[in-house]
Amino acid sequence: MGMGGGNHGGTMSEINVTPMIDVLLVLLIIFMVIVPVVPKGLSTLIPQPPKNPDEAQPNDRTIVVQVLANGAGEPSYKINEDSFAKSAIEPKLAEIFATRQEKVMFVKGDASLDFQKVAEVIDFGHQADVDNIGLITPQVEAGH
Amino acid sequence: MTATTAQAGNDRTGQTIMGINKREEGKKINSNINVTPMVDVMLVLLIIFMVITPMIGDKVHVDLPVAAAALSMENANKEDAVTVAVTRDGRTYLGQDRVNTGDLGAKVAARLENKTDKEVFLRADQRANYGKVMDAVDQIRTAGVSQLGLLTEKREQ
Numbered sequence: 001m002g003m004g005g006g007n008h009g010g011t012m013s014e015i016n017v018t019p020m021i022d023v024l025l026v027l028l029i030i031f032m033v034i035v036p037v038v039p040k041g042l043s044t045l046i047p048q049p050p051k052n053p054d055e056a057q058p059n060d061r062t063i064v065v066q067v068l069a070n071g072a073g074e075p076s077y078k079i080n081e082d083s084f085a086k087s088a089i090e091p092k093l094a095e096i097f098a099t100r101q102e103k104v105m106f107v108k109g110d111a112s113l114d115f116q117k118v119a120e121v122i123d124f125g126h127q128a129d130v131d132n133i134g135l136i137t138p139q140v141e142a143g144h
Numbered sequence: 145m146t147a148t149t150a151q152a153g154n155d156r157t158g159q160t161i162m163g164i165n166k167r168e169e170g171k172k173i174n175s176n177i178n179v180t181p182m183v184d185v186m187l188v189l190l191i192i193f194m195v196i197t198p199m200i201g202d203k204v205h206v207d208l209p210v211a212a213a214a215l216s217m218e219n220a221n222k223e224d225a226v227t228v229a230v231t232r233d234g235r236t237y238l239g240q241d242r243v244n245t246g247d248l249g250a251k252v253a254a255r256l257e258n259k260t261d262k263e264v265f266l267r268a269d270q271r272a273n274y275g276k277v278m279d280a281v282d283q284i285r286t287a288g289v290s291q292l293g294l295l296t297e298k299r300e301q
Contacts, residue, residue, distance in 0.1 A: 119211060
């Protein structure tokens with residue numbers, strides 16, 4: 001019941017900090033919710049068709065990583081024409097590009113794959129410090 | 145008789161220092177619910193949702209792939225960022241609007257018309273069909289875009 005108080009005759013001179021703490025906790029929660037929403041991503045390039053198709057020179061140093069679908073199973077991976085296990089791709093790419101100036105590679109995936117499988121390869125490329133990763137799409141391949 | 149009742153009252157209220165001893169023991173109990181804390185909490189929830197809603201509402205729900213080497217892309221959160229989303233069932237969205245894959249190129253080109261940096265962000269579901277993703281990329285390519293940011297989740301190491 002507590003109605004029989006009145007014992008404190010003097011004025012209470014302490015500041016009541018409880019509402020301030022309430023407000024600060026709420027602000028903390030709001031900022032905790034907002035901060036993780038910084039978007040992360042992998043930058044890629046889409047090769048544009050050459051202005052003059054005749055000037056396009058074939059480059060035998062081009063690195064193309066292929067992701068080949070195997071039905072429902074795990075996809076298989078190829079760097080240019082050589083097959084590699086998934087775990088071997090990143091070290092191999094790092095080895096190839098360690099001595100190169102132009103860090104350019106291309107990623108080509110089968111249309112029936114999940115996007116995650118291709119995103120993993122792009123991720124391997126970025127881990128191997130390849131700055132420019134081009135996506136080869138059907139239109140790029142057709143040269144349009 | 146009156147003196148003993150007053151004495152009993154004083155005993156029950158404990159020590160009376162400043163002589164405030166006129167408390168009525170039979171005073172009615174305050175039976176109103178105190179709504180002030182509830183209103184406080186409700187207002188706070190209101191503010192939280194007001195802050196969060198515009199950040200969540202303008203995005204198509206997709207399950208982004210996970211990548212270890214993902215870099216932060218501040219520009220993707222800007223108001224004028226051009227974001228294309230490909231969902232798990234293969235539908236393509238430009239911003240929040242569903243578009244046919246065939247029209248995507250022209251619409252992206254229209255949005256990029258007055259911008260100097262031709263950068264487009266692609267939010268593709270990790271289980272989206274890569275063929276559909278490539279179709280969207282092809283369409284973006286026809287808009288003259290060469291910088292494409294694939295938005296992912298960052299894998300914590």
